[in-house]
Structures are given as structure tokens and as C-alpha cells.
Amino acid sequence: MPSIAEQVIIYVKKKPYVQEALEQNIVNFSALSRAIVREIDGAKFDAVKAALVRAGIKLRKERLKQEKKAIELLDNSRFSIQNKIAITRSKEPLKVNAIAETRTTSGYLYVMTEKNMAQLKNLKLQTGLSMISVLSPPEIESIPGVIALIYSALASEKINICETLSCGEDTLIIVNEYDAPLAFSALAERMRV
Numbered sequence: 001m002p003s004i005a006e007q008v009i010i011y012v013k014k015k016p017y018v019q020e021a022l023e024q025n026i027v028n029f030s031a032l033s034r035a036i037v038r039e040i041d042g043a044k045f046d047a048v049k050a051a052l053v054r055a056g057i058k059l060r061k062e063r064l065k066q067e068k069k070a071i072e073l074l075d076n077s078r079f080s081i082q083n084k085i086a087i088t089r090s091k092e093p094l095k096v097n098a099i100a101e102t103r104t105t106s107g108y109l110y111v112m113t114e115k116n117m118a119q120l121k122n123l124k125l126q127t128g129l130s131m132i133s134v135l136s137p138p139e140i141e142s143i144p145g146v147i148a149l150i151y152s153a154l155a156s157e158k159i160n161i162c163e164t165l166s167c168g169e170d171t172l173i174i175v176n177e178y179d180a181p182l183a184f185s186a187l188a189e190r191m192r193v
Contacts, residue, residue: 130180
């Protein structure tokens, strides 16, 4: 049977919001300890609280290390933005001049310039979009949290991501055109943290 400390770690990992609170050091350790004691048989308040404090310290160190790696990678990435982008979806493959395309379980997604959308007939198009292209070093494939950092920066500004395509070092993020300047600014600001 796992020790109380191990059970506390399991509890924390099953509840991402608790893990986030510990990583941010914004948790009431006593209140959380009381809640955990009710869920772990034989757990004592003091043991649970001590395990939480230790877990919080460890999680904060790991998060800072991971964020630093992700920010360094993004700092070595090239960002560009392109306006007048359109996307369409199709059940069947299309012969179109696309910037990017992908096959999903429900069909195909095409990203193209609005200029090239004239070649499409009878398909629903989403226009008025911008594409943020991120060309990262190859290490992106081995550093967790890079895309989460990008998503978090955009979500904090209430910017909706319409689509994301990622392949190796290339990450394409499609947003509404009117959000593009703020999105670009939010990403630049996040890399200075």
C-alpha cells in the first residue's frame, strides 16, 4: 500500500486544478489537507499537510524549470503573421492550392489565402482569419509545455484559436484577423517573462 505522502501525490495529480494551485503557491494547505484526510483512509492531518508542503515546493521547482525551457525555445523561434487567411473542411480530399492541409478522422482541413479560395465551389469557408506561424528549433518535440504556453498567452487575452496545425518544428495558429495584433503582442510579452 502506498505511503500517505504517495497517496497525497496521487490525489494532487488526479486534480489538475489542485496541482496548479500548489504550483502557483496559492493554496490554503490546512483546508486542502482536511479535504484530503476525508478521502484517504487512515491519513492524519499533519502528515497530509507536510506532504502537501513538500509536494508544492517540488512542483514549483519543476514548473519553473519547464517554463524556462519552453520560454527559451520560443525565444529561439521565428514568429510571423499572415492576414487574409481562409479555412475550409471537406469530407473528401480537394485539389487546392493550400498553405497547409491535414487529414482528420472526420475529413480534411485546408488553410489557404482568401485569394485562393475562389477555386472552391459549394464549400463552406471561414474567412477573415490570420495565421501566426511559429518556426521552432527541433527541440520543440522534446520540451513539454511549449504549445500550452502559447495557448495560455492567447487565452489570457481572451483570444479564440480557430485552428492549430503542428508538424515537427512548424506550428500554425489560426485566429480571427481582428485578434491577430493582440495575439502577436501577447506571445511576445509571454516570452519576456
